Amino acid sequence: MKEQTYILENCNSFEPVHIFECGQCFRWNKEENGSYSGVFKNNVLNVKKEDNKIIFKGICEGDIEEVCRDYFDLDRDYEEIKLKLSKIDNYLKESIKYGSGIRILNQDLWETIISFIISANNNIPRIKGIIDRISKKYGNKIEYSGREYYTFPDMESLGKASVEDLRALGLGFRDKRIYETTKMFLEKKITLEELESEIDTEALKEKLLTLSGVGEKVADCIMLFSLKKFNVFPIDVWVRRVMNDLYIKEEDENKVSKKLIQNLAKEKYKDLAGLAQQYLFYWKREA
DNA sequence: ACCCAGGGTCGTC
DNA sequence: GACGACCCTGGG
Numbered sequence: 001m002k003e004q005t006y007i008l009e010n011c012n013s014f015e016p017v018h019i020f021e022c023g024q025c026f027r028w029n030k031e032e033n034g035s036y037s038g039v040f041k042n043n044v045l046n047v048k049k050e051d052n053k054i055i056f057k058g059i060c061e062g063d064i065e066e067v068c069r070d071y072f073d074l075d076r077d078y079e080e081i082k083l084k085l086s087k088i089d090n091y092l093k094e095s096i097k098y099g100s101g102i103r104i105l106n107q108d109l110w111e112t113i114i115s116f117i118i119s120a121n122n123n124i125p126r127i128k129g130i131i132d133r134i135s136k137k138y139g140n141k142i143e144y145s146g147r148e149y150y151t152f153p154d155m156e157s158l159g160k161a162s163v164e165d166l167r168a169l170g171l172g173f174r175d176k177r178i179y180e181t182t183k184m185f186l187e188k189k190i191t192l193e194e195l196e197s198e199i200d201t202e203a204l205k206e207k208l209l210t211l212s213g214v215g216e217k218v219a220d221c222i223m224l225f226s227l228k229k230f231n232v233f234p235i236d237v238w239v240r241r242v243m244n245d246l247y248i249k250e251e252d253e254n255k256v257s258k259k260l261i262q263n264l265a266k267e268k269y270k271d272l273a274g275l276a277q278q279y280l281f282y283w284k285r286e287a
Numbered sequence: 288a289c290c291c292a293g294g295g296t297c298g299t300c
Numbered sequence: 301g302a303c304g305a306c307c308c309t310g311g312g
Contacts, residue, residue: 023294116294123293126309172307177296215296236294257301281294 003144004064008054013078015101016047016054022102022282024225026115026128027135027152039135041108042151043067044144059144073103085276088268091246092276095283102278104225109192110185111152112226117177117213119221126170133169134158155185177213184211201229216258224274233265233273242284 008014020028020036028038035048037058045058045068060067069075082100086093114134119127131152138153138161159182166175184190190207198204201223208219220234233239235258243261244253269276 117296119293120295121293121306122295123309126293129309167307170308173296173305174307213296217295221294234294237292238294285294 001059001061003057003059006056006064006068008056008068008074010052011054011074013082013101013103014049014054014072015099016049018099018101018282019072019103019105021286022099022278023124023285024278025105025107026124026131039142039149039151040071040105040111042140042142043071044142044149046145059142071106073106076103078103081272081275085269085272085279088276092269092279095279098287099279099282102275102282104228104230104275104278106228107226108152109196109222109226110155112222113181113208113211113214114152114158114178116218116221116225117181117211118171118174120174120177120213120215120218122172122174130170137161137169155182158182159186174213180212181214196227201231204229205232220274224277230274231271233262233269233277235261236281238281238285239277242280245284 016034016036020030020038025038027040028036030036031046033048035046037044037046039045041061043058043060045056045060048055048057056064056068058064082096086096115127115131118130122130132150135150135152138157139150142149142151158178161179161182163175163179166178171178185192190210195204195207198207204223204227205219208214208222209216214222217234217236220232223229223232224234235243240256240261241253243264244250244256247264248256248260250256265273265276
């Protein structure tokens with residue numbers, strides 16, 4: 001495949017640091033010059049911001065502009081979304097100022113399911129390391145710009161790994177969950193197609209919860225980061241913390257029920273709860 | 288050396 | 301519904 005370039009001009013809501021460091025993805029890494037390189041599906045890309053231009057460069061299956069338009073959600077008006085959310089209260093306004101260039105990536109469903117099962121009770125550096133090792137061992141090699149990159153393995157390839165193989169890659173207690181979930185897909189007890197075509201958020205969540213290693217939080221992340229359900233509100237330790245600090249003010253944040261936070265998010269942020277969650281998460285975690 | 292926490296889930300009570 | 305266990309790693 002040949003290298004392609006696409007330059008996006010005058011895009012206000014696009015800041016590589018915000019997009020790649022807000023916790024939605026695990027396969028993008030910062031380069032010396034401040035740009036980011038990553039792999040998604042069979043594409044290898046470098047993203048660089050210069051003045052008010054975004055330069056996408058790399059090797060893609062198909063036209064790079066179309067690939068980027070889809071993956072980076074370029075047809076959505078984030079300025080409008082931010083304006084709506086900013087009006088809700090000053091906390092949100094502040095968080096949006098902080099992460100003004102966040103966009104929700106359109107990530108591969110299979111990769112997102114496996115990645116967020118791995119994320120359970122884990123930290124971001126380690127999650128990234130595990131996914132790298134899985135890709136190196138079970139994915140396909142792509143050479144680009146003098147370096148080797150590896151695609152995230154499809155379910156047939158990952159299905160070759162035994163529980164012990166996975167444990168050896170450092171998955172810890174998540175080894176069995178990955179093994180079982182992969183097996184469920186391979187045996188067609190559930191399919192990516194049925195998940196992708198399910199319009200109703202509640203019905204979709206029910207299906208995701210049947211997978212091993214997928215609970216409330218992971219299901220919400222899968223729906224938000226891959227299936228574009230912006231009305232869900234994934235609650236992790238950071239979001240629980242920020243919601244308690246800002247609105248609930250309980251002495252021990254762990255005593256606050258998930259239900260209470262869910263209701264609060266729904267009431268305040270409505271169908272944009274997922275976006276609000278990302279701005280708040282990034283704001284609280286970085287600052 | 289020790290302890291703690293990290294984008295939680297699962298089995299058990 | 302609550303509670304502890306769970307692999308592993310980096311940081312205090």
